[in-house]
Amino acid sequence: MIRRISGRKDCGNCYRPFKPFETVHYLGIDNNSFCAACREKIAPGAKDDPKDYGGWVPSLFVGSGEDGRENIMRLIKLWNDKLDDYEQELQIEVNRRCVR
Ligand SMILES: [Zn+2]
Numbered sequence: 001m002i003r004r005i006s007g008r009k010d011c012g013n014c015y016r017p018f019k020p021f022e023t024v025h026y027l028g029i030d031n032n033s034f035c036a037a038c039r040e041k042i043a044p045g046a047k048d049d050p051k052d053y054g055g056w057v058p059s060l061f062v063g064s065g066e067d068g069r070e071n072i073m074r075l076i077k078l079w080n081d082k083l084d085d086y087e088q089e090l091q092i093e094v095n096r097r098c099v100r
Pocket of ligand 1 (some may be wrong): 012
């Protein structure tokens with residue numbers, strides 16, 4: 001389930017760039033997102049911030065470049081693919097010219 005778009009394109013601790021759709025962690029610290037390894041170092045065993053729906057953050061940094069546009073398209077495709085037949089009205093229609 002897509003819950004939150006990462007506010008940054010790299011880990012708030014080790015600065016490793018997130019891969020598109022990598023699951024990263026929001027701990028409620030400085031509004032930063034962290035990779036799984038750093039999340040364990042920073043708060044070993046602690047629960048992710050409950051206010052952030054459990055804290056699982058799929059990383060999707062959308063910049064202004066071609067990569068960002070491609071990421072949006074992939075995200076919409078994932079969303080559409082996940083829907084059951086009876087949820088067709090929730091599908092997002094995509095016209096490439098609208099994604100700028
Ligand atoms: Zn990290």
